[in-house]
Amino acid sequence: MTPAPEYRRLPGRSGLLIRHSLWMKPDHLLRVRANPFSQQYRRYYFADIQALVLTELPGSAAYYWYAAAVSLSLISALLVNSRHPVLGVLDGIVAVLAFSLGWRVPNCSCYLRTSVATDRLPSIRHLRAARHAVAMVTSEIEKVQGALSRETLDAYQAAGGSGATPTNALLPISHYGGQLHWMLFGSMLFHAAVSAVIGIMGTYSTPLSIVAGASSAATLLFAVLSAFKQHRSDLARGVRWVVVSTLVLYALDVIASFAVSIYASLQLAASKKPPDAQAILNHPAFKAFRVFDVTWFLVLGCIGLVLMTLHRRSTPTPPPLVISENPGIGADGT
């Protein structure tokens, strides 16, 4: 009696504590979900698989992690340069961690369809591994089922099979006037103005710093809320990109602010000067950072307001709601 063939591993893996992987035997595909103490299996026989759909995802979250990794590496270099090697090495480890997290962000998604279920394959998250895995599975399925020719598909379509026109399953897009976006771009301009005043004054002022901090926090809040609100809305693409750019630049701004503050403090400490707020404000690195800060808030705020104005002009205002004088059904159902 010949021993049963062992499972062959397919490329792709996901998860740390709960891990997903795909394995294959000559007649079926095995999806494995494993925790440290057990494994759960799901089998898909090649004769039953109807379709595999692979979709590329933007994977934009990876760029946030890469940006964080680059910034942290910069901070690490500054720390080592300022004769703080231990802190520098620790910071470098965090930078490597950020880079690895960026590397793990999925850039594709794959699902498998049978006649009774449509299941996602969580282990297929990266395009290169996905293409390799899909090619292996496809060849095995075609050994069992045969290949589907283009002519067959055309004949199927001509016979009226599958009403899958691109418009019949569109997700609804809601109308959104963009009130949060107006507030976001307004708060960005306000923050740019307050920061410019602080920079021009050149002296530390507690009330102005509090106002600048509050406007910065408000900007972040409005940006996050706007990003959620604009999802699946009819807002102009340009406006949406400005919000996304604001979030990216805000993250970079926070990291850069942290790095510059540490750098200025360490330099002042090395030169035996007391590192008070005023001294940090007057440091050339901090001045350069403030110019960058004011510039991007100002530029993005202006672009956002201009795009919002153009969007409002291009969007027709709906007619006012006319309330009928006919009495409707009352609360008592009459």
Added chain:
Amino acid sequence: MPLASQTLVCSKCGAAIPVEDWNREHAFCATCRSPHSAYVFPALLSKIDQASTAAAIVAEGEASCYYHPRKRAAVPCDQCGRFLCSLCQVEFLGQNWCPGCIDAHRQKGQLSNLDASRPLYDNMALVLATLPAFLVWPTIFTAPMSLYVSARHWRTPSSLLPRTKVRFYAAVLFAVLQIVAWIWLAAYAIRYAIPHA
């Protein structure tokens, strides 16, 4: 009848993928413009055989199904030999099985192909032998537990996937070391510490 309509959707936005884009590389979603590839196989276009749900009524003198006496037998079970109608016939591992045989074999653990989950006793033993060691004192309980789990489940079928017994070996090694360390500590305490006290 197929349970779902023959529509494939983009996994990012949920929009339908038109038939023109099936089995075509570098297609784009009409809604979200995400690049996607839909690989379609003949099973999508074939109808599920509906005859299996409506087996013929048995005529006089014909063999009937063991489970449905009014249905005509189609095949015998390759395990027990009972006659099966097309409704009861299950094609599995290249043979015809009846539901009773599948159930019986599964309960006996003889059909690993049907297992939906498997506990990983080797990992449990290894965790029992290693993690408590950071707190030292729990190992007085966990080391024997790890040895017990290793001995009890040494031959229990483990994962369906290729897997060696190296975790069991490591667990036994760590557990034995911890037990030896406790015995040595107890002997030391009895010989030196307690008389001085």
